[in-house]
Amino acid sequence: MTPEELQAARDRVIPDVVAGGLRVLFCGINPGLMSAATGYHFARPGNRFWPVLHRSGFTPRQLQPCEQEELLSYGLGITNVVARASARADELSAEEYVEGGRLLTAKVERLGPQWLAVVGVTAYRTAFGEKKARIGPQERTIGGARVWALPNPSGLNAHWSLDAMAEEYGRLREASADVAGT
Template identity: 70%
Template sequence: MPGPGRLGRVAYRPTKAELAAAHGRTIEDVIAPGLRVLFCGINPGLYSGATGHHFARPGNRFWPALHAAGFTPRVLRPGEQHELLRYGLGVTNLVARATARADELTSDELRAGGAALAAKVARYRPAWLAVVGITAYRTAFGQPKADVGPRDERIGGAPVWVLPNPSGLNAHWTPTTLAEEFRRLREAAC
């Protein structure tokens, strides 16, 4: 089995068996002290769990949205995730374990993930925290009426921006409107 780190420059697609085996796996954060923006996903999908890379599933619009918003000079591939650090960006998750769908996570897991994220943000001190996924944010931080955009509260000392989930399943947000929301964050973070 290929395992994490194998994507590199060659497109790799995990088999059904590798995807099934990825259930419950964790992937490493891409993080360093003093980032401009720390992006926080909900949790790794099975594709990410199998490859070891954040937002790895083909069709996920995270990487194109970063580029279209001006965060990166080109669309990075998931296997190039560590290049985010050179642009002052990082990525983590609310819940570490990989699942087939985010709705497999419990409210307790999301709330515990929110507490762990607050501690991580306090430790690494990014200028902004961008939580990618409004429903997970609402549950994790007890904000049932929260909407996409900047928030009044701080988490771990950092100002918070809630972004839409970039999954291709989130058809409410087109690639254009998703990139516009990412761009609003970039303009605030610069």
């Protein structure tokens, strides 16, 4: 991608990867410019979402962003708190997060996933007014879905190693398997 192509992707919206009754609906903060330019979630090469998903046992092999639709066959999906693309999450306003939380709530109520996994605890705190939320399962439910705050897989989140991140995602995988009876 050229810098011009990436800048042209600013404010684009990419389609969710969703279906009704998912086991886990992963929710990113918002699409980055690489994702918006390609149309694939978590598309930046340094993003650890796809390796972590595999290492945690959610997928039998590491998927590439262009294979995102395959997630549906595993009962998994992807959406975002804020739909518009930006170069960095700090470009989003608190109001956008709150409105994103309202829209996400309606989406979860409509789709009925068992778990909503927000990948970014700060985004979860801001979108839902949960100032003291920590990584892990939350007390809150949204539209009948249990909520889990996960570490953000961005390469910028350096204080979470790949292994530690995979372990936390694995905790969610185990909890979602228990709920699903698999």
